[in-house]
Amino acid sequence: MMFCPKCGAIMSFKQGVWKCNRCGYEMHANNSGRRVTLSRVIKHSEKEKTIVIEDQKIAVPPTAVLVKDQVRCPKCEHNEVYAWQIQTRAADEPSTTFYRCTKCGYTWREY
Numbered sequence: 788m789m790f791c792p793k794c795g796a797i798m799s800f801k802q803g804v805w806k807c808n809r810c811g812y813e814m815h816a817n818n819s820g821r822r823v824t825l826s827r828v829i830k831h832s833e834k835e836k837t838i839v840i841e842d843q844k845i846a847v848p849p850t851a852v853l854v855k856d857q858v859r860c861p862k863c864e865h866n867e868v869y870a871w872q873i874q875t876r877a878a879d880e881p882s883t884t885f886y887r888c889t890k891c892g893y894t895w896r897e898y
C-alpha cells in the first residue's frame with residue numbers, strides 16, 4: 788500500500804502508476820523507491836550453536852513428546868516443552884533434538 792506524499796491519502800496502483808485517490812497526485816512505480824518486502828527476518832548465528840532462531844516454522848511432528856521440568860524455554864522460562872529428534876544426514880551422526888515451548892511456541896534445537 789502506498790500513501791500520497793502530498794496529502795497522505797491512500798493511493799491506488801494502475802498500469803505502473805500510483806495515483807492518489809484524493810488529490811490526484813501521480814507517481815510512477817519506478818520512482819517510488821525501494822519496495823520493502825515484509826519477508827520473515829531470519830537470524831542466523833554461527834556462534835550460537837545451541838540456539839537457532841530460524842526454526843520457528845518447523846512443525847511439531849506427531850512423535851514429539853511432552854517434557855516437563857527437564858528443559859526450560861530460553862525465552863519465557865516455561866518448563867513444559869515438546870521434544871523430538873531428527874536424524875541428520877549420516878547415520879553415525881548424532882540426531883538433533885528439537886524443543887518447542889508449549890507456552891510461547893519458541894523453537895530451538897540442541898546439538
Ligand SMILES: [Zn+2]
Binds near residue numbers: 791792795796808812
Ligand atoms: Zn494526495
Ligand SMILES: [Zn+2]
Binds near residue numbers: 863
Ligand atoms: Zn517459552
